[in-house]
Amino acid sequence: SLGYDMLLDLTGIDNYGEDPRWTLVYELYGTGHGCHLRLKTEVSEEKSELPTVTGVWRGADWHEREAYDMMGIRFRGHPDLRRILMWDGYPYFPLRKDFPLAGKPTDLPDVAFTKPAPLEGGPFVTIAGGKDSIAREPRVRVPEN
Template identity: 55%
Template sequence: MPSSESQIKTAADSVLNRFGRDVITDRYEFRGDTTLTVARNSVAEVVRWLRDSAGFDMLVNLCSVDNMGESPRFEVIYTLTQAETGVNLSLKTKVDDGEEVPSVSGIFQGANWHEREVWDLMGIKFSGHPDMRRILMWEGYPYFPLRKDFPVQGLPTEVPGVAFTEAAPTQGAPFATEQGACPSTCREPRSHKF
């Protein structure tokens, strides 16, 4: 039986041979894991081919990264696996603020909530998604809390009566620490008596 590392390389080579360098723009290998960078508009096509032709029958994760200061700013990352062999392959696509990524929820139903969460917390929309609503924040909330430029204490909103609309103070919170007030052992949140 071939090793999972050789299976991953074979799968990555197959994708590259099938789609070429116009679609698969980069290949990164680290500690036995392979990540392919896919052109944004071709993501759904590549994911469908991996499911139908390469045996990647499960979407394990779909998330995003904010690379504030870079262009394009965001990356959407997909982790696919072959359930029988346990082989994983990661795909990522780069997207700028205001651009949309094709939805893969029609290929893997589990992507539905993952894509909604990425939209809700990072502001990346997925074209063709059947229900692109916020999942954690309320409709009408104007910010995206996982972006790097979003302050830890939050921001006030213009939607009074719907939800908490003032910035949350961090002073005295169970996980807030104060620098220099005492040695680090007494600043550690678990040392607080509540």
């Protein structure tokens, strides 16, 4: 009703160790008057849920999905709240401050630590189920000093 008809951005901030844990920042724009408005709201870790704003701004759809996928903040009433970047069944939220910088172990191939080896026939998709990169593709592993 104030003429802010466009949601430009939705940002989640993890205030790890504080209560409330989450701060969400909505950046709004009014195309009729050319003004910006920044709204902030806080959510506790126990609740980790807000009502969706997709009924007001359709563009909030993917913003809310990303906030859910990366930080675990749920949006009650969202039409399609599912992961957008991580795969289905991934149990963690990578943009939380308590997520380890080195990541979490997975059963997926560790292709980030391989180097191109065209004369040695690779790199290709490595052997599934190996304990580590060396077990999956020892020919292209860069030795650590």
